[in-house]
Amino acid sequence: MDVTQIFGTNVFNDEVMRKRLPKDTYQLLKKTIDKEIPLPPEVADVVASAMKDWAIERGATHYTHWFQPLTGSTAEKHDSFISQTTQGGIIMEFSGKQLIKGEPDASSFPSGGLRATFEARGYTAWDCTSPAFLKEDGLGGVTLCIPTAFCSYTGMALDKKTPMLRSMAAVSKQALRVLRALGNKTTNKVTPTVGAEQEYFLVDKKFFAQRLDLIVAGRTLFGASAPKGQEMEDHYFGQIKDRIAEFMKDLDKELWKLGVASKTKHNEVAPSQFEMAPLFTSANIAADQNQLVMETLQKVAIRHNLVCLLHEKPYAGLSGSGKHTNWSLCTDDGMNLLDPGTTPHENAQFLLFLSALITAVDRHAHLLRRSAANSGNDHRLGANEAPPAIISVFMGQELTDILEAISKGKKATSKGLTSIEIGVDTLPPLPLDNSDRNRTSPFAFTGNKFEFRMVASSASISGPCVVLNTIVAEALDEIATRLEKAKDINKETTLVIRDAVQEHGRIIFNGNSYSEEWIKEAEKRGLPNIRSTAEALKTFAEKKAVDLFRKYKVLSKEELHSRREIYLEQYAKQICIEAKAALDMARSLYIPAVLTFVKELAESIEKLETIKGSSVVQRDLLTKVSTLLETSYKNVEQLDTELTKTYEIEDSDKRAAACRDTVVATMNDLRQNIDSLEKIVSRKLWPVPTYADLLFNL
Incomplete structure (x- = not known):
């Protein structure tokens, strides 16, 4: 397979446009893209015709406006290219208006x-x-997909792309102001760039089909631990099995054809868990491509008689899945603004943008936590395999020491062997990548980017990116205003960094974020610990959030309110679906299976008594099983009652809280008893595949 020959073959990319569009049309389209100005209608007609011809040559018969509604997935309505002629025949047409x-x-x-x-x-x-x-x-069907924004008749954003584009414009505008104040006259655009690592599980299709919980909820609602889990640490980066390697090869091929630069693939920590990672691209394209990654993972898995699980916590007691979202800011002339660089000017610039991130994350930690919130992540965050629900920033000890020294008006020196001179007396040399990675941190600086490790594996990255872009735009706005008024830029740069660390340095933490000590320390620092989605979604209604998104024209008050209602409803619906599935499985599968086992035990005891044999073991088992069965039955009835009550609650916040506090709690009680029964009841009677079946039969 020649990757260079297949990469991007299914993409109407710059190379294709350059070849197929008239030179003046191509230049006008590029100007529209680069300068973000409206596209003239006459240009749209030419582009549409070229796009149609290219698509038809590759087998397309239909086109669709591919968009991302607030469901978290994508949507598409297919229309064919055909138009009827007056003679009763057809021609293939596609106009600029349709495009x-x-x-x-x-x-x-x-x-x-x-x-x-x-x-x-x-x-x-x-x-x-x-x-x-x-x-x-x-x-063999082929459809031309046109990425689009989706809005209402009144112009309100009904999707995830629209606020993404708005937030990118906001952070670009403010970053340019900072660069201009620093004397940069050449950069014309700053783009947030993202690389989204995608974790996922695979399960054999035949086992998946026997688990109602996996089918409707994406996670196991029941399941006793397998004899072996991830405690041997032998799966992470282990040899990839042939069946999985074939799947990954097919996945890479499909992604490469779509222009997704799939770079890395490996076994993850838990059995049957894996990860892929692409190269960086602009945040907007990265969000589109990650949606394609998730769709392609699921489509390709089916071809291999596998099912891809994107849920954050498919299996209790094992590592969950996240989507580590690596974020940076890059200029149109090739600078990464979060890279220390090689000159004094670049390093002063780096520290300014670093200060903006520290300020933004501390000031709006609630918003970042909310951007990573969903019902699946509630099972993952805070466990000993994922970032805690507390937002903190890992900087590495070297950078932390430098920032703290600046905040105290001292001249700091790098302890590392390799450093970079800045050239400003008050700003010390910066280390070159001589800090370890902190995999327990939810927001870690990793050399020339920040890794937001809290993002949910099943979610769109648009939400977290919109928040990051907007909160950083605000911090850069304030920095630019100070620099624009300054008489001495070098002095003001130092003061900006000093003030940022003094006011927001509490957010920096380089230790073990999994530890109980950190939870106590974070509380002393006044950092929020938002443990559930129901609590996190309240940030939508805060005046601070409304003012922020409205000021930078990313989301209006009405658009924010709509998202709060939608996500609260989705949270409650997901938990209710899980509860109904748990009731169904308990009533139709587990309880009948246990009753059969009880019957066998009773019959065994009766037979032994007729021959005066010992039935001590059978009686002991019968007592244990009967007790667990009775408790399980009570849990089922209680869950049914709690679920009914939940449906009667009209207020969104109260319904979400009821789901979290009563429905989920009762489901957990039911699970505990059913899982205990699984360890006792005969394997031949157990009605669903066990964790051992699901995790180790690939």
Whole structure:
């Protein structure tokens, strides 16, 4: 397989546009993309025609405006290219108007009160900054997919792309102001770049089909621990089995065709857990590509008689899955603004942008925590394999010492063997990558980027990126204002860094974020510890958040309110689905299986008594099983009652709290008893595949 020949073959990328578009059209389109200005209608017609011809040559018969509603997944409505002629035949047509705008029915997508159900009109608008691509199905069908934004009739954002694009514009504007104040006259655009590592589990399709909980909830609601889990630490980076290697090879091929630069693949910590990571690209394209990664993972897995689980915690007692979102800021002339660089000027610039991140994360830790919140992540965050629910920033000891010295007005020196001179008396040499990585930190500086490790594996990265872009825009806005007024830039740069560390240095923590000591220390520092999604979603209603997103024109008050309602509803619905699945499995599978085992024990005791044999073991087992069975039955009845009560609650916050405090708690009690029964009841009677089956049969 020649990767260079297949990479991007299904993408209407810059190379294809350069070859197929007239030179003036290509230049106007590039200007639209680079300068973010409206595309002239006559240019759209030419682009649409070229895009159609390219797609048809590659087998496409339909096109779709591919968008990302607030469901967390993607949506598409397919239309064919055919138009009827007056003679009764057909021709293949695709106009600029069809390219630029679509009108899918918006009534069935979540709007959070932005529109009434009977108001069906919604619009999709072509995002020319993200390239169109071709989707191939398993039967040879090909569809042209056009990335689009999705908004209501009144212009309100109903999707994840629109605020992403707005937030990127906001952070670019403020970053440029800082650069201009520092004397940079050449940079014209600053782009947030992202590399999203994707963790996932694989399970054999035949076992998946026997587990209702995996089918409807994506995680096991029941399951006793297997004799072996991840305690031997032998799966992480271990040899990849042939079956999985074939899957990964197929996955890479499909992603490469879609222009996704899939770079890394390996076994993860838990049995049957894996990870892939792409190269960096702009945040908008990275978000689009990560949606394609998740879709492709699931599609390719089926081809190999596997099922891909993207849930944050498919198996209790094992490591969960996250989506480590690596974020940085890059200029259109090739600078990474979070790279220390090689000159005094670049290093002073680096520390300024570092200060902006420290300020932003400390000031808006609630928002970052909320951006990573969903019902699945509630099972993962805070466990001894994932970041805690407390936001902190890892800087490494060298950088921390330097920042602290600046905050105290002292001249610090690097202890490392390799350092970079800054050239400003008050700013010390900076170390070059001589700090260890901290895998327990939720937000870690890793050399030239920040790794946000808290993001949920099943979620879109748009939400976390929108928050990061916006909160950093605010911090850069304040820095730019100070620098623009300064008479001595070097002196003001030092003061900005000093003030940032003095006011927000509490967010820096380089130790073990999994430890109980850190939880106590974080409380002393006044850092928020938001333990659940129901609590995290309250930040949407805070004036501080409303003012922030409105000021930088990322989300209006109404758009924020809508998202709060949507995510609260989704949280409650997900838990209720899990509860109904748990009830179904307990009533139709587990309790009948246990009753059969009880019957066998009773019959065994009766037979032994007729021959005066010992039935001590059978009686002891019968007592244990009967007690657990009775408790399980009570749990089922209680869960049914709690679920019914939950449906009667109209207030979104109260319903979410009830799901968290009563439904989930009762489900956990039921699980504990059923899992205890699994350890006793005969394996031949147990009605579903066990953890050993699910984890070790790949």
